Amino acid sequence: MGSLFRASKTLKSQKYLSLLHTYSNFPPFASTFTLNDSRFGVAHDFCSNSRQNSIDLAQYSPERIRNFSIIAHVDHGKSTLADRLLELTGTIKRGHGQPQYLDKLQVERERGITVKAQTATMFHKCNHNGSNTKDVDKAPTFLLNLIDTPGHVDFSYEVSRSLAACQGALLVVDAVQGVQAQTVANFYLAFESNLAIIPVINKIDQPTADPDRVKAQLKSMFDLEPNECLLTSAKTGLGLEQVLPSVIDRIPHPPGNTSSPLRMLLLDSYYDEYKGVICHVAIVDGMLCKGDKISSAATGYTYEVADVGIMHPELTPTGVLLTGQVGYIVSGMRSTKEARVGDTLHHNRFSVEPLPGFKPARHMVFSGLYPADGSDFEALNHAIERLTCNDASVSVTKESSSALGLGFRCGFLGLLHMDVFHQRLEQEHGAHVISTVPTVPYIFEYSDGSKVQVQNPAMLSSDPKKRVTASWEPTVLATIIFPSEYVGPVITLCSERRGQQLEYSFMDSQRAFMKYRLPLREIVVDFYNELKSITSGYASFDYEDSDYQESDLVKLDILLNGQAVDAMSTIVHKLKAQRVGRELVDKLKKFIDRQMFEITIQAAIGTKVIARETISAMRKNVLAKCYGGDVTRKKKLLEKQKEGKKRMKRIGSVDIPQEAFHELLKVS
Numbered sequence: 302m303g304s305l306f307r308a309s310k311t312l313k314s315q316k317y318l319s320l321l322h323t324y325s326n327f328p329p330f331a332s333t334f335t336l337n338d339s340r341f342g343v344a345h346d347f348c349s350n351s352r353q354n355s356i357d358l359a360q361y362s363p364e365r366i367r368n369f370s371i372i373a374h375v376d377h378g379k380s381t382l383a384d385r386l387l388e389l390t391g392t393i394k395r396g397h398g399q400p401q402y403l404d405k406l407q408v409e410r411e412r413g414i415t416v417k418a419q420t421a422t423m424f425h426k427c428n429h430n431g432s433n434t435k436d437v438d439k440a441p442t443f444l445l446n447l448i449d450t451p452g453h454v455d456f457s458y459e460v461s462r463s464l465a466a467c468q469g470a471l472l473v474v475d476a477v478q479g480v481q482a483q484t485v486a487n488f489y490l491a492f493e494s495n496l497a498i499i500p501v502i503n504k505i506d507q508p509t510a511d512p513d514r515v516k517a518q519l520k521s522m523f524d525l526e527p528n529e530c531l532l533t534s535a536k537t538g539l540g541l542e543q544v545l546p547s548v549i550d551r552i553p554h555p556p557g558n559t560s561s562p563l564r565m566l567l568l569d570s571y572y573d574e575y576k577g578v579i580c581h582v583a584i585v586d587g588m589l590c591k592g593d594k595i596s597s598a599a600t601g602y603t604y605e606v607a608d609v610g611i612m613h614p615e616l617t618p619t620g621v622l623l624t625g626q627v628g629y630i631v632s633g634m635r636s637t638k639e640a641r642v643g644d645t646l647h648h649n650r651f652s653v654e655p656l657p658g659f660k661p662a663r664h665m666v667f668s669g670l671y672p673a674d675g676s677d678f679e680a681l682n683h684a685i686e687r688l689t690c691n692d693a694s695v696s697v698t699k700e701s702s703s704a705l706g707l708g709f710r711c712g713f714l715g716l717l718h719m720d721v722f723h724q725r726l727e728q729e730h731g732a733h734v735i736s737t738v739p740t741v742p743y744i745f746e747y748s749d750g751s752k753v754q755v756q757n758p759a760m761l762s763s764d765p766k767k768r769v770t771a772s773w774e775p776t777v778l779a780t781i782i783f784p785s786e787y788v789g790p791v792i793t794l795c796s797e798r799r800g801q802q803l804e805y806s807f808m809d810s811q812r813a814f815m816k817y818r819l820p821l822r823e824i825v826v827d828f829y830n831e832l833k834s835i836t837s838g839y840a841s842f843d844y845e846d847s848d849y850q851e852s853d854l855v856k857l858d859i860l861l862n863g864q865a866v867d868a869m870s871t872i873v874h875k876l877k878a879q880r881v882g883r884e885l886v887d888k889l890k891k892f893i894d895r896q897m898f899e900i901t902i903q904a905a906i907g908t909k910v911i912a913r914e915t916i917s918a919m920r921k922n923v924l925a926k927c928y929g930g931d932v933t934r935k936k937k938l939l940e941k942q943k944e945g946k947k948r949m950k951r952i953g954s955v956d957i958p959q960e961a962f963h964e965l966l967k968v969s
C-alpha cells in the first residue's frame with residue numbers, strides 16, 4: 302500500500318477500484334466509494350455505502366495507521382492516559398464529565414478497574430519524524446487505534462488478545478510505585494508478541510515521584526533505555542504532547558497485504574439488543590465493504606455484512622475497512638457459538654490460510670452457577686449465553702446438583718474474573734445466581750488405573766471399587782514484588798501456602814523480587830488480600846500457570862441435618878482438611894438463621910465427621926423490635942422478610958441464604 306501513495310493519483314484510484322472489484326462481492330461499478338482526500342484533486346466514487354459516511358478511511362494506507370495498546374500494572378493510569386489521548390485528538394470533548402471514558406461497563410465504574418479491553422480510533426496530524434508539526438495543515442493525518450487493556454492478572458487473556466491486533470504498546474509505569482508484578486507480566490506479553498515498547502513513566506506530578514529510580518528499574522529489568530522513557534502526568538497533562546508523535550515514530554505500521562484476499566481476525570464480540578452480535582475485527586489483509594459476503598474459517602457459516610465501521614469512540618459506520626484497520630462489523634451472527642474469538646473471517650469466494658488465532662484460555666477456577674429460583678433456569682441460560690459473547694474466556698457446561706437443581710459449571714481465569722462475571726450477570730442481565738464453592742481442576746487416579754480431571758467435587762467417584770490411588774493439583778509460577786522490609790512475612794505466607802521458592806533478588810535498594818511455585822488452590826481465594834495486608838498494601842503479585850504436582854487430596858463434605866449438600870463440598874489438601882472443615886462449619890452457623898427446628902452442621906471426610914455445630918430452634922421474629930401499632934411499618938418488615946426468603950435456597954428442610962454460599966467461597 303506504501304507504493305500506492307507514491308504512485309500517481311490515477312494509479313491510486315485505479316488500484317483501489319481493482320482491489321474492490323477483485324475482492325468484494327459487489328459487481329464492478331455497482332458499488333461506489335467516495336475518496337475525499339483533497340490531495341487526490343478529485344473525489345472518486347468507490348463504495349456506495351460510504352457516501353453517507355463523513356469519515357473516509359480510503360486515505361489511510363497501512364503506512365498511515367498505528368495500532369497500539371496501553372498496558373500497565375493495576376491503577377498506574379492507563380485509562381486516564383487513554384482519556385487524555387482521546388481528548389487531545391478531539392475524539393471526545395475535554396471535560397466530558399465521564400472519567401475513564403473507555404471503562405464503559407457498570408462493574409468497571411463501580412470497582413474502578415478495567416475488565417474489558419476497549420478500542421478507540423483517533424485521527425492525529427503529525428509529521429512522521431515524530432515532532433508535532435508547526436504547520437498543522439501540511440502535516441499528514443494518521444489513523445491511530447488505541448486499545449485500553451485491563452491491568453489485573455485475571456484479565457491478562459484480554460491483554461494478550463488485544464496485543465494480537467497491535468504492533469506496539471505504551472508500557473505505563475507509576476513514577477511513585479515503579480515496576481510492579483503486572484508490569485513484568487505485561488512487558489513479557491508484549492515482548493513475546495514482538496511489539497515495539499514505549500515506556501511511559503506516569504504520575505510525575507506526585508510529590509514523591511522518582512522517575513530516575515523507575516528509569517533505572519526499567520533498564521535493569523527489561524533493558525529499556527532511560528532516554529527512551531516518556532515522562533507524563535495523565536492527570537495534569539504534563540508531557541502528553543510527546544506521546545502520539547512517539548507512537549507514530551517508534552511503532553511500525555501494520556504489515557498486511559492490501560492486494561491479497563480479505564483476512565480479518567475476530568478480536569471480540571458482544572450482543573446488542575437491536576443489532577445482534579457485533580464483532581470487533583482487525584483487517585490483516587485485503588479490504589471489507591458493507592454488503593460483502595463473508596465466511597468463518599472456524600464454522601464455515603456465511604454472512605452478509607450489514608454494517609461496518611470504526612469505534613470513534615462509539616460505533617461509527619464507514620462502509621469499508623481497509624488493510625491494517627481495526628473496527629466492527631454487524632453480520633447477522635445469531636449466537637455466541639458463531640462469533641468465535643480468534644476466528645479468521647474471509648470473503649466467501651476465496652479460501653484463505655486461517656490466521657494463527659489465540660491460545661485457548663486456561664481456566665484456573667471452576668464454580669457451579671445455579672438460578673436462585675429453580676424456575677429461572679432458561680432465563681439464566683439465556684443470560685449466560687449473551688454474556689459469554691462478550692467474555693469468550695469463560696467455559697460453560699450444564700450440570701445438575703441434588704441440592705440446587707439444574708445449573709452450569711463455569712470455568713474462570715481467576716476469582717476476580719468469577720466475581721465480575723456474577724456481577725455482570727446480575728447488573729446487565731438481571732439474573733439472580735447462587736454460586737458453589739470454587740474449585741481448581743484436579744487430576745485423580747483410581748484403583749482401576751483410570752485418570753480423570755475433576756472440576757467439581759461431585760464428580761469424584763463414590764464407587765467403592767474405584768478407590769483413589771493418587772491425585773495431582775495444578776501449580777502456578779508466582780512473581781511477587783514488594784518493599785524489602787517485608788521479606789520475612791512474605792516468606793512465611795508463601796510457606797504456609799505450601800510454596801517452593803525459586804528465585805529471590807533485589808530490584809534496587811528498596812524492592813525485593815521473588816518467584817515461587819505455589820499450588821493454585823492456595824492462591825485462588827485470598828492469597829492476594831493476605832499478601833497486601835502483610836505488606837501494608839505495597840506488594841504486587843502476578844502468576845502464570847505451570848505443571849501439575851502430586852498431592853494428598855481429600856473431598857470434604859458439608860452435611861445439614863445429616864444430608865450432604867453437594868454444592869458445598871470441596872477438595873482440600875489432607876493437612877488442611879481439619880482447619881478448612883472447622884472454618885466452613887463456623888461460617889455456615891453465622892449465616893443460617895435459626896429455624897423452627899434444630900439444625901446440625903457437619904464437615905466430614907467420607908464417613909468421618911471432623912467438625913460440627915448446632916443451631917438451636919427458633920423462629921426469627923422480625924417484628925420483635927417494632928413497638929406500637931404502625932401497621933405500614935410492620936407490613937414493610939414482613940414484606941422484607943418474604944423477599945429475603947425468596948433469595949434463600951431450601952436444601953432438604955433448611956433454608957440457606959445466598960450470602961452463606963458467597964461466604965463459603967472465601968474459605969481456603
Ligand SMILES: Nc1nc2c(ncn2[C@@H]2O[C@H](COP(=O)(O)OP(=O)(O)OP(=O)(O)O)[C@@H](O)[C@H]2O)c(=O)[nH]1
Pocket residue numbers: 373374375376377378379380381382401413414415416450451452453503504505506507533534535536537
Ligand atoms: N496524581 C496522578 N494521578 C493519576 C495520574 N494518572 C492517573 N491517576 C489516578 O490514578 C488512579 C488510577 O487511574 P486509572 O487510569 O483508572 O488506572 P488504570 O491503570 O486504568 O487502572 P486499571 O484499569 O484498574 O488497571 C485514578 O485515581 C487516577 O485519577 C497522574 O498522572 N497523576
